[in-house]
Amino acid sequence: MFRWVEHTAELELEIEAPSEAAVFEEALIAFAELAGDGGGYPVTHELELEAEESSMLLVEWLSELVYLSEAEQFVPARTASLELADGRLRATVEGHRGEPKHLVKAVTLHRLALRQDDTAGWHARVVLDV
Amino acid sequence: MSELVKISEVQWEIPASARSDMRVPARVFADRELLAAIEGDGSLEQIQNVATLPGVVEVALAMPDVHQGYGFPVGGVAAMELPDGVVSPGGVGYDINCGVRLLALPLAEAELGRRREALVHEISREVPAGAGKTKRGTHRTADLDVLLRDGPRGFGRTEDVERTESGGSLPGADAAAVSERARERGASQLGTMGSGNHFVELQRVVRLFDQRAAEAYGLRDDQVTVLIHSGSRGLGHQVCTDYVKQMDAAMRRHGIELPDRQLACAPASSPEGRAYLAAMAAAANFAWANRQAIADAVRAAVARVLGNESAEGTRQVYDVAHNVAKVERYDGRELLVHRKGATRAFPAGSAEIPEPYRELGQPVFIPGSMGTASFVLAGEPGSIALAFGSTCHGAGRRLSRTATRKQIAGAELRRELEGRGIVVRSPSTKGLAEEAPVAYKDVDRVVDIVERVGLSRRVAQLTPIGVIKG
Numbered sequence: 001m002f003r004w005v006e007h008t009a010e011l012e013l014e015i016e017a018p019s020e021a022a023v024f025e026e027a028l029i030a031f032a033e034l035a036g037d038g039g040g041y042p043v044t045h046e047l048e049l050e051a052e053e054s055s056m057l058l059v060e061w062l063s064e065l066v067y068l069s070e071a072e073q074f075v076p077a078r079t080a081s082l083e084l085a086d087g088r089l090r091a092t093v094e095g096h097r098g099e100p101k102h103l104v105k106a107v108t109l110h111r112l113a114l115r116q117d118d119t120a121g122w123h124a125r126v127v128l129d130v
Numbered sequence: 131m132s133e134l135v136k137i138s139e140v141q142w143e144i145p146a147s148a149r150s151d152m153r154v155p156a157r158v159f160a161d162r163e164l165l166a167a168i169e170g171d172g173s174l175e176q177i178q179n180v181a182t183l184p185g186v187v188e189v190a191l192a193m194p195d196v197h198q199g200y201g202f203p204v205g206g207v208a209a210m211e212l213p214d215g216v217v218s219p220g221g222v223g224y225d226i227n228c229g230v231r232l233l234a235l236p237l238a239e240a241e242l243g244r245r246r247e248a249l250v251h252e253i254s255r256e257v258p259a260g261a262g263k264t265k266r267g268t269h270r271t272a273d274l275d276v277l278l279r280d281g282p283r284g285f286g287r288t289e290d291v292e293r294t295e296s297g298g299s300l301p302g303a304d305a306a307a308v309s310e311r312a313r314e315r316g317a318s319q320l321g322t323m324g325s326g327n328h329f330v331e332l333q334r335v336v337r338l339f340d341q342r343a344a345e346a347y348g349l350r351d352d353q354v355t356v357l358i359h360s361g362s363r364g365l366g367h368q369v370c371t372d373y374v375k376q377m378d379a380a381m382r383r384h385g386i387e388l389p390d391r392q393l394a395c396a397p398a399s400s401p402e403g404r405a406y407l408a409a410m411a412a413a414a415n416f417a418w419a420n421r422q423a424i425a426d427a428v429r430a431a432v433a434r435v436l437g438n439e440s441a442e443g444t445r446q447v448y449d450v451a452h453n454v455a456k457v458e459r460y461d462g463r464e465l466l467v468h469r470k471g472a473t474r475a476f477p478a479g480s481a482e483i484p485e486p487y488r489e490l491g492q493p494v495f496i497p498g499s500m501g502t503a504s505f506v507l508a509g510e511p512g513s514i515a516l517a518f519g520s521t522c523h524g525a526g527r528r529l530s531r532t533a534t535r536k537q538i539a540g541a542e543l544r545r546e547l548e549g550r551g552i553v554v555r556s557p558s559t560k561g562l563a564e565e566a567p568v569a570y571k572d573v574d575r576v577v578d579i580v581e582r583v584g585l586s587r588r589v590a591q592l593t594p595i596g597v598i599k600g
Contacts, residue, residue, distance in 0.1 A: 006530045008171050008198045052379065063371055070364045071314045103325065105367040106224040109378060110200030110392035127200050127392075129224045129367075130326060130531075 002030045007127065011104070012111070015124040020054065023114065023124045024061055025079045028093065031065045031104070032076045034130075040098040043074055049089045055114040057089055058124060062107040065093075069100040105129040134158075134165075134174075140582045143189075144178060151389060152181040158192040159517075159583050164575060167528060168196055173203035179389045180208045185215020185397070187465060191517055193472050194579040195526025195571060199223075201392030204471035205526060209518045210398065212457065212464045216386070217403045218395035219377065219410070221468035222455050224370040226410055227417035228328075228361030229295075229451040230495040232506065233425055235432065236443030238352040239334040239595065245435055247553050250332055250596035252431035253356070254555035257330055257424050258322040259600040274317050278305040281415035282422030287446075290422060293484050294449040295474060295492075298418035300456070304408035308365070309372050312409075316365025316416060321423030323360050325558070325600040327524075327565055330424065331357045331497070332553070332596030333504065339588040343490040343508050347447050349590050356444075357504055357592065358424050359497055361453065362417035369413045373406040398466055407455070414454055421449055447506070448484075448493040450474065452523040460518060467518045475509035475521035475586045483509075494586050496577055499525045499570035500562075500599065501547050504592045505577050512584025521585040522577070525570035534569040535560070547597065556599035565599065 005012040013030050017023045047064055051057040068074040076095040083090045106129045114124040133148040137157075142165060144156040156177040160168055168174060173196045180202055181190040187209050196205030201220030210216055235242075242249070276284055281298040283291055291298050323330060335353045338344045349355070362369075377394040380402050381387075386395065396402040425446060433441035455468045476482055476492040483492045491508035498504045502525070513519050529537070540559030543566050547554050556562045580586050 004532065006532060008530055009204060009527045010200060011531075056375075056378070059375075066371075067311055067315065067368070071311070105326075105364075106371045108200040108220075108392050109374060109394065110220075110390060112391060129200065 002026045011128045011130050013126050013128060017122045020122050021082050021084055023122045024058065024082055024089065027058060027062055027124070028065065028076050028079050031062060034104060035069050035075045035100040037075065037098070040075070040096040042094065042096050044080070045074065045093045047089070047091045047093060050087055052087060055112050057087060058114050058126060059107045059109065059112065061089060062126065066104050066107065069103055073097050073099060075100055140579050144174065146181065149178055152178055154181050154186050154189050156181045156190045156192065158196070159579055160194045161575070161579060164194050164571065164579065167571060168192070171198035173198045173205070176201070176203040176390070177206055179393060180206055180221070182389060183208065183210065183216050183218060183393065183395060184386060185210040187211050191520070193522040194576045195471070195522045195524050197527045199470070201390055202468070202470040205522065206470050207468065207472045207518055207520045209460070209465040209467045212466055213399040214397045215466060216395035217398045217406055217455055217466055218393050218468065219370045219373045219406055220392045220394060221470055222370065222410060223453040223470050224367045225361035225453055226366035226369060227414035227451045228453040229417060229421065229449060230497060231358040231421045231425060231449035232447040232495050233356040233358070233428060234348050234445050234447050235354040235356065236440055237354055237436070239354055240352060242354050246332070246595060249431060249435045250553040250555055250598065252435050253330055253332070253428055254598045256427035256431045257598065259557055259598060274313060275305045277320070277416055277419045278308060278412035279303050279415065281418040286422040290425065290446040293446045294418055295451055298415070298422065298449070300411035300414045302408055303411035303415050305412055307405045307409035308369060308412050312365045312368035312372065315368050316363055319363040319365070320420055321427055322363060323424065323600045324363055325561060328360045328600045329500065330428065330598040331504070331594045333357055333592040333594050335590055336593045337591040339590065340508065343589045346487055346490050347493055347506065347589065348445050349447065349506065355592055356428050357495065357497060358421050358428070360421055360424060362413040363420060365416050366413040369409045373402070373409065376402050377406070410455065414451065417451070418449065450494055458519060460514070465518065467520070469520055471523045472520045473523045474519055475507065475513040476519050477509045477511040477514060494521055496522060496573060497524050498573035499567040500565050500597055501550070501552055501594055502567050502573060505573065505588055506590040506592065507577065507580070507586040508589050510584050510586050513586060516583065517585050521580045525573040525576060527569060528571050529569045531564040534566050535563050537568050538563055538566045552594050553596040555597070562599055
């Protein structure tokens with residue numbers, strides 16, 4: 001699950017999920033909430049991303065969605081498949097071409113966190129520039 | 131905050147000794163009331179974080195409109211000694227060269243009369259609003275290279291370009307330093323406003339504080355003006371994204387440790403630093419070209435509603451950047467001045483000021499929140515003495531977007547503005563609500579502080595008669 005935390009000018013996203021992969025899936029759902037809905041034909045994107053650490057991989061993941069929504073008017077809906085291994089991410093993302101309503105400018109590194117907590121769940125925090 | 135030391139009623143300082151990692155003190159320009167608001171968010175901690183950056187000189191500054199951002203606070207100024215002081219993309223922000231341009235129409239509001247609504251409507255048709263919107267007839271790739279290098283110089287009116295900060299073109303811009311992704315995001319967005327706090331406002335001059343400066347700037351009582359607030363759009367956002375990532379990866383190599391990862395930086399003389407500065411300059415030039423394209427669109431709307439003569443007579447007063455890093459000289463030293471949510475405000479006599487304004491100080495525009503006053507200021511000597519040639523940039527956000535929406539609904543705000551005779555055009559009622567005046571600090575108070583400190587002085591006050599929002 002995810003929630004938006006109050007921040008004076010930006011949007012802070014907090015995610016709690018049972019697995020690391022689920023953090024990424026929740027992040028997509030949160031982004032989709034911002035990008036909005038609307039019609040358009042279905043589109044699928046195959047994504048391959050890499051980063052030196054998992055928190056940066058989360059930044060890359062959301063940055064990719066920012067880019068696709070702006071450059072290709074892609075409104076994501078769900079993660080059809082997602083694999084994480086050795087700092088690499090492979091995913092199939094389904095959605096549609098639409099008119100994203102509230103685009104995020106960028107994904108910041110401010111207060112960035114992604115970790116497994118004591119209860120064996122995963123916790124992430126990322127601040128979006130809107 | 132206990133570390134704050136009072137210097138005067140409008141200047142407060144956190145000494146460098148407050149934290150072991152601070153290299154210089156942090157200073158805030160504010161009165162007690164604004165200070166209370168500033169202490170309510172994380173901006174004081176953020177300006178202290180800025181004071182830790184390698185190469186920072188003298189003092190890290192927070193303007194009275196400062197609020198919490200990410201990395202740098204919005205309303206932060208810091209200067210790094212060149213060649214080896216750092217450049218931080220986060221110290222410029224994602225919207226590189228977000229800024230403000232003011233146009234003055236050759237007529238008074240009384241003369242505009244009932245054509246006002248038609249004019250606002252035509253401007254809203256000409257200037258696409260909203261996030262990610264694109265404009266018809268966008269530029270080809272080859273044109274984009276020219277825009278990144280020259281800004282509006284190739285297509286803007288000569289007198290517009292002359293009345294633009296840095297002549298609308300920062301030196302050292304290199305289109306090759308701008309990624310393909312950045313180009314893709316920006317190429318179709320030239321001449322578009324964007325979302326968030328960006329706007330085009332139709333206004334009238336309601337008060338003149340400095341008749342001589344107002345006359346030189348071409349402003350008179352009741353005159354109709356257009357204020358344009360936009361930036362480098364997706365192109366700038368992607369340039370910052372690209373280089374924050376590069377610098378984050380290079381920090382260990384440069385032996386830099388920071389209290390906030392978003393401050394990621396590299397020596398300006400390093401390969402990463404040089405590449406960022408070349409890309410940032412290109413994005414800044416794109417932003418100036420963008421505001422030029424919007425100004426041209428406004429003139430096209432003026433021509434349709436008021437005739438060609440009025441469009442021809444629509445003059446650009448000036449154009450200022452408020453998210454940028456620039457090389458400037460202070461006391462014989464070459465410094466890289468980061469202004470994030472702060473405006474250059476050079477005093478009279480500076481060779482950087484267009485000749486007709488040179489003896490009066492550089493024009494600065496301070497947009498208020500939607501539906502409230504905006505100000506035209508002129509740079510004063512205190513900006514050089516105290517603030518690396520800088521002043522504030524706006525009212526400064528006070529409430530989060532969610533909190534603002536809880537206080538006022540978009541439809542209610544729209545009715546309220548229209549009840550006050552302001553014509554509103556906005557594709558997003560939610561977006562409108564998020565920018566309600568209640569979300570911002572009192573712009574009069576912010577402007578009062580920068581005048582009392584001596585950074586800039588009031589020249590004119592403008593009030594909105596039409597709002598076009600992204």
